[in-house]
Amino acid sequence: MDKRRKEIANEEKLLCDARSSFEQAALDSQNGADQKVIDQATEFLKDFEKQNIFYDTVLLIIQSNLPGIPLFIACSMVSDKVLLNFDDIPISKIDSIFQVSCSRLKNNLNPAEEREQLQLINIASSIAIQKLEYISQYYNLPEIFQINYFNNLFDYLYCDHCSNFSKLQSKLISSSSNILKLLSNTSFSEHWLYLFRYFIRINSSNFISSDISPLVQKISSNSNFELSPALISLIEECCSLTTSKISREQIIFINLCLEFFLEVLKQNSIKEQTEELVNARSYVWNLVLDINPEFYILTINQNLFREILKQFLEEIKNFDTESQQFHELIDASSNLVGVLASQKNSPFPMEICNFLATFLDVPDSLDMNSKTMKNLFKNLTVYNGKCVKKFFEEYLSENGLNDKVFYALSNSSIQLREFFSSKICDFVFQPQNKVLFMKFIDKFALFINFMQNGAIFDDLLSFASNDLFYIFCHAVYKISKHSGKNLTMIKGREKTERLIDMLPNVDHPYSAMYLLTAIINFTQFLNVTEKFGEKISQILPQTFDYVISYSIGNNSQEYVTENFHIIGDFYEFLKNHLQKSTFSEEFISIFCNCFVNNFSNLSNYFDAKEVFIHETITRVFLSAVTLKWCPDNEMIASYLANSLLISPIPLHFDLAEEILDIQPHLPLLGAIARLESMDDPMIAVSALRFSQRLVKYNLSIFFGNFSIDFVSQLLNSGSPRVVSATLSLISLLVQMISLEDLEKIFPLLFDQIYNGMVSNWTENEIRLVHRIMKRIAVRHTSPDNILNLFKSKIPVDSSYFDDFANAFADEGPKIQKSFSLLMKMLEIYRKPIEEMYAELGIEYHP
Numbered sequence: 001m002d003k004r005r006k007e008i009a010n011e012e013k014l015l016c017d018a019r020s021s022f023e024q025a026a027l028d029s030q031n032g033a034d035q036k037v038i039d040q041a042t043e044f045l046k047d048f049e050k051q052n053i054f055y056d057t058v059l060l061i062i063q064s065n066l067p068g069i070p071l072f073i074a075c076s077m078v079s080d081k082v083l084l085n086f087d088d089i090p091i092s093k094i095d096s097i098f099q100v101s102c103s104r105l106k107n108n109l110n111p112a113e114e115r116e117q118l119q120l121i122n123i124a125s126s127i128a129i130q131k132l133e134y135i136s137q138y139y140n141l142p143e144i145f146q147i148n149y150f151n152n153l154f155d156y157l158y159c160d161h162c163s164n165f166s167k168l169q170s171k172l173i174s175s176s177s178n179i180l181k182l183l184s185n186t187s188f189s190e191h192w193l194y195l196f197r198y199f200i201r202i203n204s205s206n207f208i209s210s211d212i213s214p215l216v217q218k219i220s221s222n223s224n225f226e227l228s229p230a231l232i233s234l235i236e237e238c239c240s241l242t243t244s245k246i247s248r249e250q251i252i253f254i255n256l257c258l259e260f261f262l263e264v265l266k267q268n269s270i271k272e273q274t275e276e277l278v279n280a281r282s283y284v285w286n287l288v289l290d291i292n293p294e295f296y297i298l299t300i301n302q303n304l305f306r307e308i309l310k311q312f313l314e315e316i317k318n319f320d321t322e323s324q325q326f327h328e329l330i331d332a333s334s335n336l337v338g339v340l341a342s343q344k345n346s347p348f349p350m351e352i353c354n355f356l357a358t359f360l361d362v363p364d365s366l367d368m369n370s371k372t373m374k375n376l377f378k379n380l381t382v383y384n385g386k387c388v389k390k391f392f393e394e395y396l397s398e399n400g401l402n403d404k405v406f407y408a409l410s411n412s413s414i415q416l417r418e419f420f421s422s423k424i425c426d427f428v429f430q431p432q433n434k435v436l437f438m439k440f441i442d443k444f445a446l447f448i449n450f451m452q453n454g455a456i457f458d459d460l461l462s463f464a465s466n467d468l469f470y471i472f473c474h475a476v477y478k479i480s481k482h483s484g485k486n487l488t489m490i491k492g493r494e495k496t497e498r499l500i501d502m503l504p505n506v507d508h509p510y511s512a513m514y515l516l517t518a519i520i521n522f523t524q525f526l527n528v529t530e531k532f533g534e535k536i537s538q539i540l541p542q543t544f545d546y547v548i549s550y551s552i553g554n555n556s557q558e559y560v561t562e563n564f565h566i567i568g569d570f571y572e573f574l575k576n577h578l579q580k581s582t583f584s585e586e587f588i589s590i591f592c593n594c595f596v597n598n599f600s601n602l603s604n605y606f607d608a609k610e611v612f613i614h615e616t617i618t619r620v621f622l623s624a625v626t627l628k629w630c631p632d633n634e635m636i637a638s639y640l641a642n643s644l645l646i647s648p649i650p651l652h653f654d655l656a657e658e659i660l661d662i663q664p665h666l667p668l669l670g671a672i673a674r675l676e677s678m679d680d681p682m683i684a685v686s687a688l689r690f691s692q693r694l695v696k697y698n699l700s701i702f703f704g705n706f707s708i709d710f711v712s713q714l715l716n717s718g719s720p721r722v723v724s725a726t727l728s729l730i731s732l733l734v735q736m737i738s739l740e741d742l743e744k745i746f747p748l749l750f751d752q753i754y755n756g757m758v759s760n761w762t763e764n765e766i767r768l769v770h771r772i773m774k775r776i777a778v779r780h781t782s783p784d785n786i787l788n789l790f791k792s793k794i795p796v797d798s799s800y801f802d803d804f805a806n807a808f809a810d811e812g813p814k815i816q817k818s819f820s821l822l823m824k825m826l827e828i829y830r831k832p833i834e835e836m837y838a839e840l841g842i843e844y845h846p
Contacts, residue, residue, distance in 0.1 A: 056093075058097060059093075059096055059097055059100060062097065062100045062101055062104060062120070062123075082094070082123070082126040082127055082130070086127075086130050094127060097123060097127065098123075098124060098127040098128070101120045101123045101124040101127075102124055104120055105117060105120050105121070105124065130178075176199060176202055176203050179195060179198070179199045179202075180199065180211060182195070183195060183196055183199060183215055184214070184215070188218060188219070190228060190230040191230075193219075193228075193230035193231055193233070193234050194230050194233065196215060196219075196234060197230075197233050197234045197237045200212075200234075200237050200238065200241075201237055208249060212253050213252070213253070213256060216253070216256045216257060216260060217256075219260060220259075220260045220263070226277075227264065227277065227280040227281060227284060231264070232280060232283065232284060235257075235261055235284055235287055235288075236287055238253075238254060238257040238258075238261075239287045239288065239290070239291050241253075241254055242254060242291045242292040242295040246295070251295075254295070255301055255304060258288070258304060258308065259304060261284065261288060262304070262307060262308055262311060264284075265281065265284065265285070265311060265315070266311060278319075278325060279325065281315070282319070282325035282328065282329060285312060285315070285329055285332070286328060286329065286332050288308065289312070289329070289332035289333050289335075289336050290332050290335075290336075291336075293335075293336055293339035293340065296336070296340070306351060309351045309354070309355075310351075310354070312329075312333065313354055313355065313358045316329060316330075316333075316358070317358070333355070337351075337355055353391040496519060496522040499515060499518065499519050499522070500519055503515055503516060503519065611647055611649060614643050614646070614647045614649055614652075615649055615651055617639070617643070618640075618643070618649065618651045618652055618654075618655050619651060621636050621639070621640075621655055622651065622654055622655045622658060625655065625658045625659055636655070636659060637659055637668045638668075640652060640655055640656060640659075640668050640671075641668040641670070641671040642671075644668070644671045644672060645671050648680075648683050649683075650682050650683065650685075650686040652686075653672075653686040653687060653689065653690040654686075656668060656672070656690055657690055657693050660693060660694065660697055669694070669701070669705040669706075670705055672687055672690065672691075672705075673705050673706050673707070673710055679717075681717070681719040681721050681722050684714055684717065684719070684722045684725070685721055685722060685725045688714065688722070688725040688726060688728070688729050689725065691706065691710075691729055692728065692729055692732055695729070695732055695733060695736065696732070699736055699737075711726060711729060711730060714726040715727075715730075724768070727768040727772070728768060730768075730772055731768045731772050734772050
């Protein structure tokens with residue numbers, strides 16, 4: 001008994017000391033010595049824990065109304081212990097701490113004490129979720145504390161217990177049955193919504209739809225809803241479930257929730273509502289539209305989703321188009337419908353069209369050039385389906401070339417621009433629209449405020465880079481290809497001159513090339529090319545220089561590739577009309593030299609081996625040289641040498657042949673000799689064909705740049721075409737070289753011919769080898785080697801068999817001496833193989 005009294009007295013003394021220590025800590029915390037006090041208070045509690053009076057000390061701190069850091073430390077430590085080790089704590093201690101915490105919360109409603117209130121909430125809530133009787137009692141605390149608790153508890157738990165969160169979450173899930181019972185048995189209120197949100201969060205990965213569905217129905221049974229903070233927080237929680245992989249149970253739940261949310265949004269129009277409610281509805285729509293698109297595509301009830309989109313389109317009309325909320329909703333819907341539209345077989349084509357129709361019908365005050373609206377139309381029109389195309393055809397037919405048509409087409413996706421441009425052309429070419437045929441240009445000019453009374457405004461440069469100007473230039477280009485005689489009826493010359501005036505100020509590479517080509521086409525139809533030729537030639541250098549400078553400066557191979565499609569058409573047009581003397585020599589010279597100067601070194605700036613670019617440049621240069629347009633051949637040769645090493649194509653060698661007579665270019669020849677792509681038969685054959693042309697042109701230049709290894713490696717090719725072309729080159733060489741030089745150059749090469757990789761030659765190859773052998777083989781081989789050549793290369797039934805044999809009869813003493821032996825061998829060779837081996841005394845093993 002005395003021992004127990006001593007223990008009690010000792011505990012009382014310790015608690016008294018603890019009270020004094022924490023009172024001093026509270027005083028220190030009010031003076032700002034936070035970190036020092038935190039460390040000190042933490043050490044106190046650890047000491048008391050060792051002496052088994054930890055929970056008594058916490059109770060003392062709560063009862064004493066101590067403010068500041070002591071309460072903070074006590075609450076943090078006891079929350080951890082309660083959450084992670086609830087079953088190990090004496091129930092009497094737990095009950096006392098919970099009751100005292102709730103009592104203090106009820107009696108301290110001063111907002112100035114919010115920090116202390118939050119600490120007490122953390123203790124009370126950590127205990128409350130463990131048992132139903134506790135959470136029921138806690139649920140009836142004053143409203144302010146429930147809102148704070150249910151709105152923030154999960155975030156608090158996750159942040160403060162991150163290292164133990166998996167263990168903690170399992171505890172929370174196991175306690176969720178208590179919360180479910182409470183939710184099922186209590187009346188609906190704002191507090192109920194916060195608790196339901198908390199219940200969803202802790203069960204996010206452990207859904208049982210049969211348990212939760214009645215709760216959603218309980219919410220839905222309330223007819224009049226306002227978008228209160230509690231309801232918005234619940235919507236936010238439900239929408240967040242779609243950000244990761246979700247289960248079938250969650251899908252059922254989310255579909256139920258979305259049906260309810262849709263009804264809430266339908267209840268009241270946004271008209272005549274307060275700014276607060278407008279913001280709330282905007283926020284909820286952002287949440288719904290920002291749901292993972294895969295959920296909408298793969299798992300949602302499609303009819304429900306159509307209803308959601310329909311309601312959104314109805315409601316967006318009531319937002320102020322200049323408001324921040326409007327543009328936020330456009331951004332959110334743009335991303336969603338963009339994903340829907342990008343699906344190969346989108347299940348929502350009509351909804352996409354409804355979006356297009358709605359936003360083409362927005363008030364005229366809407367900023368048509370806003371980035372938000374541009375993105376929306378670009379994303380919508382990714383859907384390259386019949387439904388969208390039909391929509392635009394009907395819209396164009398009903399509305400004509402109004403401002404909104406230009407707006408929609410200018411901001412459409414790349415996939416549909418060609419289609420839209422074609423539709424404009426189809427529209428203006430209709431018989432009833434022939435007057436509109438070139439008024440299209442005037443309409444566009446008025447729309448963008450380009451001109452007034454023929455004068456160009458200062459804002460031309462800023463607008464010329466816009467996609468709208470691109471679509472205009474593209475459409476004019478398309479029109480120009482089909483203009484014909486109608487141009488003369490509608491002041492075509494005046495319109496063409498106006499386009500020429502535009503061109504120097506165009507600030508977009510696609511637009512520049514489309515517009516330039518359209519101008520050339522128009523001048524052709526009007527038979528005024530010569531008249532406008534000088535004016536066009538003055539702007540060519542600037543236009544080409546801009547296109548290339550822009551592409552290089554932005555490291556944009558895309559621009560170059562696109563423009564080369566146009567340039568290819570442009571040059572075909574020039575080539576076709578050169579013979580008609582449509583253009584002056586001065587114009588042609590300026591044009592070609594301008595092209596060469598700007599495009600010859602273009603391939604230096606791009607790492608990718610874009611074959612199309614090399615083909616187009618080479619084709620244009622080839623036309624220039626062939627038609628004697630007098631470009632800078634030295635620069636062309638430099639381009640060719642560089643381009644060959646980057647991306648060799650057969651057309652390169654055609655161009656190399658054309659400039660060979662004009663100016664043999666040593667770097668170019670060196671590039672051909674060093675080619676590493678000879679494993680491509682087309683390249684190898686082209687190189688060999690050029691080599692023959694060079695041998696005929698100047699044998700010394702050939703041997704000065706090409707080694708025998710160049711020929712040797714190609715003779716070993718596995719391609720019959722390459723072998724045949726190589727033999728043709730060797731045949732040409734042996735006809736042009738003296739026997740003395742042949743003895744120095746070719747001995748090893750003929751060993752390759754005898755023992756090459758190709759086991760059976762074609763008749764053409766046999767003919768070439770025959771020609772070579774007649775010229776030099778007798779000096780460098782023995783009858784045995786000749787026989788081996790026959791055995792391995794020349795079929796007995798070849799028309800050249802006897803020619804080969806007889807070719808050596810008159811070739812000098814060496815061959816005559818062994819000729820009889822050779823002929824005997826050839827006779828044996830003609831016999832069946834078994835007899836041949838028998839006569840030679842060799843055992844035959846098939």
